[in-house]
Amino acid sequence: MTLTARLGGAALFAAAVAAAAALIHFAVVLLVPVVAAHDAYARLAELGPPGTTAPLPRAGPDERRFPWNDPALAASFCRFDLSAGPLRVKASVGRAGFASLSFHTRRGAVFYALTDRAATHGQMEAVVVTPAQLRNLVAHDDEDDPSQDLRVVSPTAAGFVVMRAFSELPSLYAAAADEVKAMTCATEPPTP
């Protein structure tokens, strides 16, 4: 075998390796969100059943489930499954400091958020619905007395809501933690 042929064979082999590596790489990137067994939703599932509010552990050196959580914020969450009906989320806000609700898909992406600036009478409230539930609700709306509900359409039937509350001082963390624990999430009765 000549030197040129050997080099050509080696180049072909290298090209095959690179092609296989690139293919595998793109497959991994696209498949990770689908098959990730330990994403945020799965980690939350270890901390509380769906349809109930549970506190998110405070960020600290010994708490290694949720990276990039801010120790200055208290947080709670509620996992939901809209197949049983829309989910009504209510949270009271009254302290000095920032508070917010964020609505996440099953994969963790945010599809809606509101802050205490959007609160009315000290309450942040929203109804999470599927597109079909929204159509149903709109069809049953009273034209003379339209619903005041803030309806948020979730792209996935399963997902989770997170409430965050900022503590202005370390000594005020407990009050922020109480505020997020008081968030309620309840499945609405199905519309007739």
Next chain:
Amino acid sequence: MTLIVKALAAGAIGLALGVAVSGSILADPPFGAVTIGAWRVAATAGSLDADPYTRAALARSGEIPLALGEGLKLVARVDSAGRALDRRCLYRVGTRTPAARYWTLSLTDADGYPVENAAGRYGYRSSEILRDGDGGFSVYVSALAHSGNWLPIGRVQTFALALRLYDTPLAANAGGIEKSSVPTIEREGCA
């Protein structure tokens, strides 16, 4: 026969290489983030239209991202001169932040978790920090205790600084944040 063996070998090496490369790329996804001074901000990381790399990184890390309407998270792994943050050095971080209702500056390990330290200090809030006469601030980041706002490095080899801006009007246009408005990270000296 040798062709099949070679093809299988190429496939196997490619598989290992592809998995290894994916792992390292997803540890710090390359797209969707902008650099502002020493800081990196991936404003749309948590949104529905995040790129596939960012989505995969999120699924793997388990992070619950901030929504744009809630605020922004800026992460620095280097100082203002572009040198990797080093636990043997003293850094002065300040003196301004972009406009926000509240901000926090905290220290984490490379993965985003607070680092154990004897002072139990993981970060500072805008509402608790000691300020200069003109309203600016300086946070001293070092392993050894420092006067003023001291952020201990703790027992960790590589660390990062996280600046969070809550309820900020800049969220909609994170790429437009002025370099002059973010805190600088000045290396004051090294042991």
